[in-house]
Amino acid sequence: MKFNILTLFPNMFPSMLGESLAGKALERGDWSFNTVNIRNFATDNHKSVDDTPYGGGAGMVMRPDIIERALLSVPDQGRKIYLSPRGKVLNQALAKELSQEENLTLLCGRYEGVDQRILDAHNFEEISIGDYVLSGGEPAAMILMDACIRLLPNVMGNADTADNESFGENINGLLEYPHYTRPAEWTDTKSVTHSVPEVLKNGDHAKIDEWREEQSIKITKKIRPDLL
Numbered sequence: 186m187k188f189n190i191l192t193l194f195p196n197m198f199p200s201m202l203g204e205s206l207a208g209k210a211l212e213r214g215d216w217s218f219n220t221v222n223i224r225n226f227a228t229d230n231h232k233s234v235d236d237t238p239y240g241g242g243a244g245m246v247m248r249p250d251i252i253e254r255a256l257l258s259v260p261d262q263g264r265k266i267y268l269s270p271r272g273k274v275l276n277q278a279l280a281k282e283l284s285q286e287e288n289l290t291l292l293c294g295r296y297e298g299v300d301q302r303i304l305d306a307h308n309f310e311e312i313s314i315g316d317y318v319l320s321g322g323e324p325a326a327m328i329l330m331d332a333c334i335r336l337l338p339n340v341m342g343n344a345d346t347a348d349n350e351s352f353g354e355n356i357n358g359l360l361e362y363p364h365y366t367r368p369a370e371w372t373d374t375k376s377v378t379h380s381v382p383e384v385l386k387n388g389d390h391a392k393i394d395e396w397r398e399e400q401s402i403k404i405t406k407k408i409r410p411d412l413l
């Protein structure tokens with residue numbers, strides 16, 4: 186899978202994606218990225234990429250002609266995505282769908298965002314990472330990339346892992362059940378002892394599955410009833 190990233194800050198990549206699971210997958214060539222510095226396509230002496238908004242108002246808007254030149258420098262664009270608080274909110278189903286693409290082109294906005302005409306002229310999909318406003322699209326692009334990369338074949342150790350996680354198919358799209366590991370008895374600094382639930386220690390997998398399903402429903406009801 187290849188990500189083309191149109192940005193004013195190419196040095197921000199790969200950042201966290203160069204470490205751990207995603208970093209190893211990058212080294213193996215399971216995914217790759219190509220940053221395109223939008224500023225390189227500016228034509229004036231100041232290398233400006235933005236201008237004041239028509240109709241007035243605060244902030245600056247990124248120019249469509251400059252973004253278009255940057256976009257056209259990318260040979261295999263695939264699906265074109267503008268990271269935007271206005272977009273469809275990224276979820277696990279969308280991450281899974283995007284992870285099956287060979288190429289994605291991600292446009293990272295800055296300032297007040299980009300001129301609407303570049304989105305219309307090149308059919309950009311708008312994707313948001315949540316209902317809050319960031320100062321730029323780069324952190325949003327990294328989050329989208331991370332959500333896709335971990336779903337690529339061979340990136341996670343066990344192929345079933347993603348389906349057993351929160352929002353996964355094996356747990357009916359609900360939140361995940363709680364996890365426990367050693368020690369079986371743990372005494373915290375306030376001298377309170379916490380035990381691992383008995384059911385997880387007896388090796389009865391049918392009972393364990395039943396308990397996990399109950400916990401998953403209970404947690405989802407409490408925290409995200411909209412998922413039920």
Ligand code: SAM
Nearest residue numbers: 268269270294297298313314318319321322325
């Ligand atoms: N004026 C825009 C608005 O009100 O919708 C916000 C612009 S924001 C300051 C600058 C850039 O950050 C946007 O162009 C977008 O690329 C990115 N961005 C901000 N919040 C985001 C979010 N929740 N999801 C994805 N991208 C976001």
